[in-house]
Structure formats: structure tokens, C-alpha cells
Amino acid sequence: MKNLSALSLKTHQGELYVLDQTLLPHQQQWLHCTTVTQMVTLIQRLQLRGAPAIGIGASLLLAYRATQGDSQAQLQKDAEILRAARPTAVNLMNNLDSMLEAIQHTDFVSATVACAEALFAEDVALCQLMAEHGAALVQPNEQLLTHCNTGGLATAGVGTALGVINLAHQQGKNIRLWVDETRPLLQGGRLTAWECQQLGIPYQLICDNMAAMLMARGQVDRIFVGSDRIAANGDFANKVGTYSLAVLAHYHQVPFYVVAPHTTVDLACADGSVIPIEQRNADEVRGVSGAFGQTLWAPEEAPVFNPAFDVTPANLVTGWVLDTGVYSQQDIAAGVLQQLFG
Numbered sequence: 620m621k622n623l624s625a626l627s628l629k630t631h632q633g634e635l636y637v638l639d640q641t642l643l644p645h646q647q648q649w650l651h652c653t654t655v656t657q658m659v660t661l662i663q664r665l666q667l668r669g670a671p672a673i674g675i676g677a678s679l680l681l682a683y684r685a686t687q688g689d690s691q692a693q694l695q696k697d698a699e700i701l702r703a704a705r706p707t708a709v710n711l712m713n714n715l716d717s718m719l720e721a722i723q724h725t726d727f728v729s730a731t732v733a734c735a736e737a738l739f740a741e742d743v744a745l746c747q748l749m750a751e752h753g754a755a756l757v758q759p760n761e762q763l764l765t766h767c768n769t770g771g772l773a774t775a776g777v778g779t780a781l782g783v784i785n786l787a788h789q790q791g792k793n794i795r796l797w798v799d800e801t802r803p804l805l806q807g808g809r810l811t812a813w814e815c816q817q818l819g820i821p822y823q824l825i826c827d828n829m830a831a832m833l834m835a836r837g838q839v840d841r842i843f844v845g846s847d848r849i850a851a852n853g854d855f856a857n858k859v860g861t862y863s864l865a866v867l868a869h870y871h872q873v874p875f876y877v878v879a880p881h882t883t884v885d886l887a888c889a890d891g892s893v894i895p896i897e898q899r900n901a902d903e904v905r906g907v908s909g910a911f912g913q914t915l916w917a918p919e920e921a922p923v924f925n926p927a928f929d930v931t932p933a934n935l936v937t938g939w940v941l942d943t944g945v946y947s948q949q950d951i952a953a954g955v956l957q958q959l960f961g
């Protein structure tokens with residue numbers, strides 16, 4: 620494998636390394652990943668996270684295993700183990716489908732390495748296209764808001780929603796960014812804040828329950844969020860809290876955009892009701908996940924509901940910013956996703 624470098628993933632001299640995102644922003648620790656079991660753990664613990672990054676990391680690990688002499692049969696089994704690591708982000712499934720095709724080749728070692736490297740390069744290019752399409756929507760001096768983390772940490776490139784926001788910043792549009800902390804795992808407060816510090820994006824961190832007040836005050840001009848899966852009718856799954864943000868935006872007439880590569884579109888899902896929503900460990904809600912372990916503040920036996928994602932219906936979305944362009948509700952209702960990707 621050639622040397623590849625993304626914010627949370629890299630290969631060097633044929634070896635794969637993953638930046639442990641659970642330790643950010645206080646520690647930067649690269650983990651050497653050599654086995655399927657290890658990659659599944661990294662994904663399930665969100666040490667490697669973000670819909671595109673999950674798919675690319677799993678693909679690079681499979682390619683690595685092929686270079687280590689694993690058989691085609693073993694690689695096919697490993698792909699299915701990786702597919703089950705997290706159920707909502709469809710990029711994982713799409714990328715593994717591509718890898719399974721490569722595994723069928725006679726020269727499957729070269730084919731799997733080439734496929735994983737191509738998936739990495741594709742995401743870098745798709746991120747740049749999304750950034751360009753989305754940044755064109757941003758007007759000078761706007762106050763933007765985003766939820767969770769959708770930057771370089773979550774992709775192989777500049778990110779999805781945060782890639783849009785960063786390009787608008789780089790274009791000198793004088794934007795300011797409200798960052799939802801994103802309970803319970805604080806992807807916004809820990810990861811997006813960290814990325815904004817690196818990128819020089821002027822931001823302010825808020826608790827998720829403060830977005831309403833800012834919109835009521837007219838202090839949010841436009842919202843960009845990412846996605847883990849977009850259904851055929853434009854409904855989409857994203858980090859839990861996205862749906863309530865979309866309802867608030869609709870009520871306050873704030874333009875609300877979902878930003879995702881076409882690899883996040885799943886035409887097999889007719890609408891959002893059939894998108895599988897991952898339920899996660901109760902302790903994530905009972906405590907506060909800091910960089911140095913869990914601090915429990917709720918009763919240890921407190922019953923908990925902890926869906927990792929929620930679904931936003933298409934009728935609450937102003938626009939879909941994909942690598943192929945920006946689409947309105949009318950475009951989506953006219954079947955543009957099927958025309959483009961069917």
C-alpha cells in the first residue's frame with residue numbers, strides 16, 4: 620500500500636494507523652491497526668468514527684490483511700465481520716461491497732489494495748466538491764451552526780459540513796460558527812472545536828439546548844450538518860439531535876442543509892423509517908465522556924435511551940449538498956437521487 624494521509628487515518632510503509640478520537644482534544648495517539656478484531660473495536664468505541672472514515676478505515680484494513688497473506692475466503696468472512704461493526708453509516712457497507720468485488724479477482728492482493736486506495740482518493744475528491752458547492756451558498760458575515768463532527772476527522776478529505784464551513788472561511792466570507800457540543804459523546808465540543816482551532820475558524824461552543832435561543836434571537840443564518848445515510852426520498856440519518864435542530868430551523872425559517880458524498884445515499888432505503896438506528900451503551904448518557912475516561916453523574920442504574928442517530932424528514936431540509944451539486948426539495952421529490960445514482 621502506498622503512503623496515505625488523512626487527519627484520522629494514515630498508512631506508512633504498508634502499515635495502517637488510526638488516530639484515537641476518544642482521546643482528542645487533549646491527547647493525540649496513533650494506534651497501529653493490524654487485525655479485523657482491532658478495527659471492529661476501534662469503530663465500535665468511536666476511536667475511528669465518521670461515516671466516510673469508517674468505510675475507508677475498514678477497507679484499508681482488509682487490503683492490509685490481503686498483503687499479509689489472508690485467503691480470499693478469510694477476507695470475505697472479515698468483510699462481513701466489519702460490516703456489522705456499526706449499522707447506520709451506509710458508507711461502511713458500500714465500501715465493503717466494493718472491496719468484496721476486488722477480493723473476487725485472481726490477483727486479489729493487488730485488486731484489494733488498489734480498491735482501498737481508490738476509495739480513499741475518491742473521498743478526498745468528493746469532500747472538495749461538496750465544500751465548493753456548499754461554500755457558494757454562504758453569504759458574507761453569516762453566523763453558521765453545525766452539529767457533531769463532520770470535518771477531516773470523519774472523512775479522508777476536508778470533511779462534509781465542516782469542509783463547507785472551512786472553505787467559506789478560507790474564501791474570506793467572515794463567517795462565525797456555533798458548534799453544538801453534541802451530547803452524549805461530545806463530537807462537537809471535543810472534535811469540531813479541535814478542528815476549528817487547527818483551521819482558525821472563529822467558533823463558539825454551545826450546549827445542544829442553546830441552539831433554539833440563538834435562532835430565536837436571529838443569530839443563526841444557516842445550518843450545515845452531515846449524514847450517515849440518505850434515503851431515496853431525501854430523509855436522512857445523522858447524529859442524534861439533528862432532527863430537533865431541523866425542527867427548530869423550520870420554525871425559525873433558518874436554511875438547513877445536509878452535506879454528504881453520494882456514497883452516503885442508500886436508494887435501497889425508500890424513506891427514513893427503514894434506516895437502522897444504532898442503540899449505544901447506556902453509560903454514555905449516564906456520564907460525561909472526557910478524554911480520560913467516563914465520569915458518571917447519573918445513578919449507575921438509571922434507565923437510559925441512547926440512540927446514536929435520529930432521522931430528519933426531507934420536508935425539513937432546505938437543500939442537499941452532495942459532491943454532484945446542491946438539490947432542493949423539488950429536485951428530490953422529482954427523483955434526482957434515483958436519476959443520479961440509480
Ligand SMILES: CSC[C@H]1O[C@H](OP(=O)(O)O)[C@H](O)[C@@H]1O
Binds near residue numbers: 769846858859
Ligand atoms: C461526515 S461524518 C457523518 C456523521 O458521522 C457521525 O457519527 P459518529 O460520530 O457516530 O460516527 C455524525 O453523525 C456525522 O454527522
